[in-house]
Amino acid sequence: MTTTLSRTDAFLDEARSLLGPKGLTTDPADLTQWLTDWRGRYTGRALALAAPASTAEVSALVKVCAKYGIPIVPQGGNSGMAGGATPDDSGTAILLSLRRMNAIRSLDAEAGQCVCEAGVILQTLHETAEANELRFPLTLGGKGSATIGGLVSTNAGGTQVLRHGTMRAQVLGVEAVLADGSIFDGLTVLKKDNRGFDLKQLLIGSEGTLGIVTAATLRLLPVASARATAWVGLPTITGARSLLRFVDRAMGDTLEGFEVIPDHCLESVLDHLPDARAPLSEHHEWNALIECISAEGDNASLRSELEKVLADAMESGLLDDAVLASNESQSEDFWLLRDSISAAERALGPAMQHDISVPVEAMPEFILAAIPEIESSFPGTKGAAFGHLGDGNVHFHILAPTGAKPGEWEENEGKLISARVYDLVTKWGGSISAEHGIGQMKVEELGRLGDxxxxxxxxxxxxxLDPAGLLNPGKLVPMPD
Amino acid sequence: MTTTLSRTDAFLDEARSLLGPKGLTTDPADLTQWLTDWRGRYTGRALALAAPASTAEVSALVKVCAKYGIPIVPQGGNSGMAGGATPDDSGTAILLSLRRMNAIRSLDAEAGQCVCEAGVILQTLHETAEANELRFPLTLGGKGSATIGGLVSTNAGGTQVLRHGTMRAQVLGVEAVLADGSIFDGLTVLKKDNRGFDLKQLLIGSEGTLGIVTAATLRLLPVASARATAWVGLPTITGARSLLRFVDRAMGDTLEGFEVIPDHCLESVLDHLPDARAPLSEHHEWNALIECISAEGDNASLRSELEKVLADAMESGLLDDAVLASNESQSEDFWLLRDSISAAERALGPAMQHDISVPVEAMPEFILAAIPEIESSFPGTKGAAFGHLGDGNVHFHILAPTGAKPGEWEENEGKLISARVYDLVTKWGGSISAEHGIGQMKVEELGRLGDxxxxxxxxxxxxxLDPAGLLNPGKLVPMPD
Known part of the structure; x- marks a missing residue:
């Protein structure tokens, strides 16, 4: 016991002298807020909060951790969805915050590239890109807190994946500190480089289990000059897929979003947001929110192009009704309806939420098969699938029966429901984590269902790459007992 | 000795009974042609040539190899550039040909995807895609022999990388047999999948050292409906970069090729091809071959668009002269000039060829610095840099002094020159292998210069992943002695 304590003290002394008072704290007042994930699902403990100011400091700290056998839990904006940045409750790990490393090291507008440190907040990157008449083509709800390091480490998705891909597609280079403290320097952008395994790809999406991402070179695109948003009413989800293909072909590379929303989700949102209005006058079993973005031309011409395409689609029987947003504010209103589904649902009671994907072509059939199966196996539940149809990725939520006890229901029937949903997804060749990652939340299920x-x-x-198992232990990789 | 022999015999018996007479041969008449790479630079020996007919057979064979400790050298079309598919001269390995596995398992025109077995020849894929009004957006000189398995394993490049990326960008899924014979089944396409490390990316470009690619899911694009090709004369290579940026911006997503050719290379080609004519009436220090492809519109409108952009560029002083190909046959003539540079050069005597890349922005300065340095360090030599400026990838050739003895010169001064070229490339943050891979040709240099x-x-x-070191030993990964 004495030995353990003094080794911990020796570690903390060494780490403190390395990072200085701004770089290391054990004060619970500083630590507590970072020990629980933002959704309040996971709470852990930690020896200390380390906040290095540079890659060299991260490297030095990791070397000290390796020397003393101290596990490291890297953390960005603490806005992850799977508990990947929350330590376990043993209190043996340090929490390694990358937030102080928030410099945009360089931006080359001509080449459309920038080098961001791990702690740069997504919103800041958006603003910096815009100031240079460029844009970074990935966004998501947590943009005000999510950091580049976290986005790279979790291969984040969002609403523009249909056209621009996930974070992986935006990352041109990576700098990371490995388990032994050495620095992998892969920031230089080479369009062609066949010097061996693509180690950068291995680090992207590895949730800090193979290395700690300290910086990334990201691609930037020409700023959007035109935007057109439409809300469409459809009778069936299979019809939504046909419309997706039609619009994708007709609108070329401008189609950036194709979200589907079932009628009952729209109803919940309208109940939840007193000021909101339904975009269409009548009810439709399904709604699609379509967004096109172009770097050329103006809003009016892109809108009239989309309008013509949707009129053609209507003539071909591919949709029942459609309305185009007539200005930016109406576009935002349409998106608010889409983005309020989760909040509206929470107001209805407990629900199990699943971030899943299947092949794009199979998604309608999956929804049509899976929802009735769950609803009949678990009487009183209500299934809702909405989101990124164009990515084969929906948020698949199962609402508890009326009167279910919050907390208790999730722990009991809810768990059985989730296991069944993941069984079904696996049977359909899909993924139990489309965009949120595995973290600690799904690591057991991945062990059960993974190939x-x-x-x-x-x-x-x-x-x-991490023989001592010190990098974000217990996350992502299901290890045998 | 007896033991070794009988173990080999036992292995061959087991392999033969597994694969049948069509699947395994030790007859030198069948083997010899595959034991030398197509350029005749490397010759090896092998125990046998195995040609399994299915993934299950590959898996079973690899298990037998693992049991007896027999190294495996996978081979596709034997048209690689780095000796990656040629065994060493120990004769202890088997040559594993994937050529019999040449089925296109499925093609989904709607989704723009197909599943090809490793032995499908690139040309066949092009023809199959075309028959479905689609295209596969990667091509290269060896398309008549190069196989999908080889292209995936080497992350092949080619002339369309500027717009469509290397093979990595075309691969949506991979099936591979691992060192223990187990089958990694990653063919199902999920646009979003965050279930852990992206193992597919690890296999792409690993030259058979981590697994044997047996099939891949590839993306297909809408067929090209319009093509415009231009030949441009320029005073400087830095000017070529400015023009690249200008055309890239103005022509949007249609720019697919931007190749640069110095005047003296064009001269050599014109000497070499008696029927060829220079596209422009006067000499220019540099030439650029520009190609645009569109899935919409017709040739005439794309040509007039490119013509207008080049006229604007000329007015801005970005080029000296330009001519547009007036039909397909003239486009082919332009490309023939570009594609004949290597052949024309061979007629001039020995040369050291280097497939290198540096960041796109730095390439002109690299060429301007590196050629004089080499030419002055090795008097009488002549440097030539030509190729994919848009990818930061040129073929950097150094021609021997007049009268140099073929064979001898390469082995002596040639080797020193190559080492110097790779030193320079590394100093500039570039890659000693842009698109041809490492194979056995560059494995020592990678060990010397790699990070x-x-x-x-x-x-x-x-x-x-290959603890016994049986998968393509001696290739790609520089192992410590």
Whole structure:
């Protein structure tokens, strides 16, 4: 016991002398807020909060952690969805915040590239890009807190993946500190480079289990000059897929968003937001929110192009009704309806939420098969699937029966429901985590349902690059007991 | 000795009974042609040539190899540029040809996807895509022999990378047999999938050292409906970069090729091809070959668009002269000039060829610095840089002094020159292998010049996934002695 304590003290002394008082704290007042994830689902403990100011400091700190065998939990904006940045409750790990490393090291407008440190907040990157008449083509709800390091480490998605891909597609280079404290310097952008395994790709999406991302080179695109948003009413979800293909073909590379919303979700939102209005006068089983963005031309011409395409689609029987947003503010109103579904649902009672994907072509059939199966197996529940149809990724929520006891229901029937949803998704060749990652939330389910060959490869790679298991232990990689 | 022989015999018996007479041969008449790479630079020996007919057969064979400790050298079209598919001369390995696995398992025109077995020849894929009014957006000189498995394993490049990326960008899914014979099944396409490390990316470009690619899901694009090709004369290579940026911006997503050719290379080609004519009436220090492809509109309108952009560029002083190909046949004539540079050069005597990249922005300055440095350090040599400026990737050739003895010169001064070129490229933050891979040709140079941190990661991953070192030994990964 004495030995353990003094080793911990020795570690803290060494780390403190390395990082200074701004870089290391053990004060609960500073620590507490970062030990619970933003949704309040996970709470852990930590030896200390370390906040290095540079890659060199991260490297030095990781070396000290390696020397003393101290686990490291990296954290960005603490806005993850899977508890990936929350330590366990053993209190043996340090929480390594990257938030102080928030410099945009360089921006080359001509090349459309910038180098961001891990702690740069997504919103800041958006604003910096805009100031340079560029844009960063990835956004999501947590943009005011999510950091570049966290987005890279979790391969974040969002609402523009249909056209621009996930974070992986935006990352041109990565700098990371490895388990032994060495620095992987992969920031230089080479369009062609066949010097071996693509180690950058291995680090992206690895949730800090193979290395700590300290900076990334990101691509920037020409600023959007035109935007057109439409709200469409449809009889069926299979019809939504046909419309998606039609619009995708007709609008070329401008189609950036194709979200689907069932009627009952729209109803919940309208009940929840007293000032909101339904975009269409009549009810439709399904709604689609379509957004096109172009770097050329103006709003009016893009809108009239989309309008013509939707009129053609209507003539072909691909939709029942459609309305175009006549200005930016109406576009925002349409998106507010889409973005308020989760909040509206929370007001209705407990629900199990699942971030899942199947092949784009199979999604309508999956929804049509899975919702009745769940609803009939768990009487009184109500299924809702909405979101990124164009990515084969919906948020698949199951609402509790009326009167279900919050807290208790999730722990009991809710857990059974989630297991069944993940069974179904796996049967359909899909993913139990489309865009939110595995973190600690789904690591057990991944161990249960993941392909044993892929899991075996993951474990071997993890053990090879982090043999002591100090990098974000218990996250992402299901290790054998 | 007896033991070794009988173990080999036992292995061959087991492999033969697994694959049948069509699947395994030790007859030198069948083997010899595959034991030398197509450029005749490397010759090896092998125990046998195995040609399994299915993924299950590959898996079973690899298990037998693992049992007897037999190294495996996978081979596709044997048209690689770095000796990556040629065994060493120990004769202990088997050559594993994937050529019999040449089925296109499925093609979904609606989704723009197809699943190809490793042995499908690129040309066949092009023709199949075309028959479905689609295209596969990667091509290269060896398309008549290069196989999908080889292209995936080497992350092949080509002339359309500027717009469509390397092979990595075309691969939506991978199936591979791992070192223990297990099958990694990653063919299902999910636009969003965050279930852990992206193992597919690890296999792409790993040259058969981590697994044997047996099939891949590839993306297909709408067929090209319009093409416009231009030949441009320019005073400087830095001017070529300015023109690249100008055309890239003005032509939007249609710019697919931007190749640069110095005047003296064009001269060599014109000497070499008696029927060829210079596209422009006067000499220019540099030439650029520009190609735009569109899935919409017709040739005439795309040509007039490009013509207008080039006229604007000329007015802005970005080029000296330009001519547009007036039909397909003239486009082909322009490309023939570009594609004949290597052949024309060979007629001039020995040369050292280097497939290198640096950041796109730095390429002109690199060429301007590196050629004089080499020419002055090695008197009588002549440097030539030509190719994919838009990718930061040129073919950097150094021609021998007049009278140099073929064979001898390459082995002596040539080797020193290559080492110097790779030193310079590394100093400029570039890659000693842009698109041809490492194979056996550059593995020593990669060991000498690679980032020690990246090399360390590669070795650890290689050892973790192929602990016995049986998958394509001696290729790609510089192992410590």
């Amino acid at each position: 044993p060959v892929a899991l075996g490869m993951m474990r071997k790679v993890k053990e090879a | 020690p941190v990246a090399l360390g990661m590669m070795r650890k991953v290689k050892e973790a």
